[in-house]
Amino acid sequence: MMKAKTHPMPDPMTGSTTRPLNHDPAQGDPVFEGVYGPFTIDATDRREVLGYRLALLAVGVGEAALLWQWRSFGDGTPLWPWLLVMAVGLGLALLWIHIYLRPLHRALQLFWLLGCAGGLVLAARVGANAMLPALAADSRWIWAVGPFFAALAGIGFKEFFCFQRPEAIGVTLLLPATLLGRLAGLLDGPTTFTLLAVQTALLLVLCLRKFPMPAAADVGDKSVFAYLESQNRPSNA
DSSP: OOTTTSSSOOTTSSSSBOOOOOGGGGSSOEEETTTTTTEEOOOOHHEEEEEEEEHHHHHHHHHHHHHHHHHGGGGGGGGGGHHHHHHHHHHHHHHHHSSSSSSHHHHHHHHHHHHHHHHHHHHHHGGGGGGHHHHHOOGHHHHHHHHHHHHEEEHHHHHHHOOOGGGIIIIIIIHHHHHHHHTTTTTTTTHHHHHHHHHHHHHHHHHHHHTTTTTTHOOOOOOHHHHHHHHOOOOOO
């Protein structure tokens, strides 16, 4: 039985303790008390968390640059490099993100893959430089690339659920609402652009606010991961 006076309780939202049991760097990696036992946040965890944060930031920067370039120079300028930055960034973010439920994690990766495949089909049909104009002219193409943004919205939901950051609403709600509104014919081009710009700004705020956070906040309770993994392994009995 865990003794509350000895071990700090895990945060109810992140699953991670608010402070490590071991504060002395000379003793090695910090040790936390999880729901199913103690765990450490090691150098690999810290690299993955940094990679996740940088990859998610790349998505935000890529989207911001794409919208700025499109607004400033119009359809005649190549925009596909920023789409590539977003695709790679989101793929890496989904590689390094920590989500307890493996089926949910795999579902988000599948959405990313389907959205990227849809983008390739769009590029093959209209050309890489005409992808954004084609999306603006024919909203039905949102069906092709929509899963990509569903994966991004999934990350936003995870961030809002774990940390209650209000800026996560931009990705969780504003992004899908904007795309669905455009698909349904409820939003015109300028309104869609404005809402996407607001969503991008909120995504950048979300990304930048993550960097001062300790790595343990993004890793969560590793004892839960270990427990779920043990439940998935076939029994030898």
